[in-house]
Amino acid sequence: MTTALRITDLSKTFPVGRSLFGRPKASVKAVHPLSLTVAQGETLGIVGESGCGKSTLARMLVGLLEPTTGRIEIEGAALDTADPAVFGRRIQYVFQDPISSLNPRKTIRQIMDAPLRHLHHMPARDREARILEIFDSVNLRAEFLSRYPHEFSGGQAQRIGIARALAAEARILILDEPVSALDVSVQAQVLNLLADLRAQFGLTYLFISHDLAVVEAVSDRIAVLYFGAVVEIGPAEEVFSAPKHPYTELLAQSAPQVGRPLAAPEAKGTELPDPLKPPPGCAFANRCTRASARCRTETPRLTPLGTASQAACFHPLNV
Template sequence: MTTPALRLDTLSKTFPLGRSLFGPERPGVRAVHPITLDVMPGETLGIVGESGCGKSTLARMLVGLIPPTTGTIEIEGAALDNADPAVFGKRIQYVFQDPISSLNPRKTIRQIMEAPLKLLHGMDRAARTTRIAEIFETVSLRADFLDRYPHEFSGGQAQRIGIARALAAEARILILDEPVSALDVSVQAQVLNLLADLKARLGLTYLFISHDLAVVEAVSDRIAVLYFGSVVELGRAEDVFRTPRHPYTKLLADSAPVVGRPLRAPEGAETELPDPLNPPEGCAFRARCPRATDLCRKLVPTLAPADAGHSVACHNPLGG
């Protein structure tokens, strides 16, 4: 049986609110509810959902930027030590949404590239020079870029540098957080093709976070749909948006702009979103769901198989 490249076991995050001036300590905001999930080697798992659904919080836990409240993270069967950031850096790396602002403006590209080689792998200068040349050739960047500063590059070039920096750590898993949303459409295609080529050549595993449903569907093997900090649907990319089982997934698909189709709002302007400071009982989506019943008001649905390779957290799934 193949060991998952990445395993999340009841991983969650609650941000404490502290104590009011004269009152008791306030309950925290649960940004990510317990998530249990396996990502297989060489797989691209797409993660989608509205702003505030917990995507970025989940990504930051995976790379060790913030500690989880509960649960564990395993890479290739080994649990990561939350107290040692270097352990995360060697196993999993982050490619940021805004490529230029993610690079230190005071350092040259050479200095930026050398940092993970020094700190994570202890390479001497000759070894660093050789390794950087190899990585730059892999991502189709010229060697003369190394002595320039981040502001001298276009968005597409800066994102290639960000990808090169992630590869320098020799991590096998990349967290791609909206990696092409800040780029022109033609440049998006170039970066996506580069990522696909790197995945095939180096055997990488991706978690691809994006608001662009068409891009996620095109690049992902499976898709996890997040709502209010929970995975509400999980399945093969070709199934999740073509035959969604959760009403929220269908809402996302209906909301996406399509060439030749008039823009229309799938919900009324009076639609209420859940309050993270006062979460609703039962299903968090019930106030927006046309299929909600009394059971939805009382009981939180859990992720359960709906079809082969397709799971949904809904008491009244579509097509059921």
């Protein structure tokens, strides 16, 4: 199977504060060195609590943030972080808030025209034909092109955001909470559209979301992030039905379900460790009922468990 995206030892560290001489007083590791491989046509779901590094990872992949370390390869070619246009032609971002991600001062035609003109230098006549073709593929009417973003509903605006990403002709889309701001009925329409587009254009998706049910439904595999690191990765049908890492089990227990009363699986006030003072060993140890002395001194690495799953845990579940 062809590899669409390969990430090797990718990390991001942010400086915090400045001394009198301009040196950073401290640093925060938002994403620890991680490696992932995504096959062409695959949907990789990425889940985790707020602050675990999901959006930072996504922004590095599309060139909005420069990695501190690591390498990004698309179809075997390394991306040059100094050239944003290279990212635009190969990988595109679909934002969480569809309305605010569109320029309010430009018509939809101008928004759609920009990637065709700047990334592909397409002649005006060809651009118009391509825009109409893309609009048809996302089930939008041509008359919408003369309107402005504020004139659309959330679902329509998200379709426009997806259309703009398709206009760049990128093969990989980073979907950062693409349906969380939409009504449930509209969510289903957008998810069905994404599935159709993936089949039609051979797209590869990285699907980031807090909604575990949505991620499980649309993903082939799921990567679970905690405190900037991947703690489990495996087939979507196994990650939540038979989790290997205690944190994955905690996420599954925390997700609300129809017919099940809400109950907090942890003590009130439990949260991520302090990023300015990261704990030694496993970052999840203080929240884990299975933690041992080894967990508090040694950092576990991703280890194969079974045929397709990996987990970074000394005391994995369901093995």
